[in-house]
Amino acid sequence: MDNHIEGGGIPRKCECGAPTIILESKTAQNxxxxxxxxxxxxxxxxxxxxxxEAHHEELGILRSQQAMIAKDLAEIKTEIGELKKDIGEIIEVLESFRSKF
Ligand SMILES: [Zn+2]
Structure with a gap:
C-alpha cells in the first residue's frame, strides 16, 4: 500500500475519456x-x-479538504471580527464629525 495518499481517489473517468464502471471480481484470489x-x-x-482502495483514498482526500475548509473558515471568522471592529471605529469617527457640525 504505497499510493493511498496521492492516489487520486475514485476514478470517475478513464484517461481515454470513457466513464468508469464497477464490476465484481470472480478470480480465486479476489x-x-x-x-x-x-x-x-x-x-x-x-x-x-x-x-x-479507491474509497480509502477518497476518504483521505475528503478529510484533507475538510481540514483546509475548517482552516479557511477560522481565518474568515477572524477577518470578519476585525472588519466589525474597523466599522465600529469608522462609525465613531463619523459620529464625532457629525456632532461638530
Ligand atoms: Zn479507457
Whole structure:
C-alpha cells in the first residue's frame, strides 16, 4: 500500500475519456471484490482500480479538504471580527464629525 495518499481517489473517468464502471471480481484470489474499470476497454493504459482502495483514498482526500475548509473558515471568522471592529471605529469617527457640525 504505497499510493493511498496521492492516489487520486475514485476514478470517475478513464484517461481515454470513457466513464468508469464497477464490476465484481470472480478470480480465486479476489472473489467478490469490486473494482472500477474503464467502461470501454479492458487493458493496459485503461483504468483498473480496486473499489476498496479507491474509497480509502477518497476518504483521505475528503478529510484533507475538510481540514483546509475548517482552516479557511477560522481565518474568515477572524477577518470578519476585525472588519466589525474597523466599522465600529469608522462609525465613531463619523459620529464625532457629525456632532461638530
Ligand atoms: Zn479507457
Amino acid at each position: 472473489p467478490g471484490r469490486r473494482f472500477y474499470r474503464c467502461g470501454e476497454i479492458y487493458g493496459p493504459n485503461h483504468v483498473f482500480k480496486w473499489l476498496d
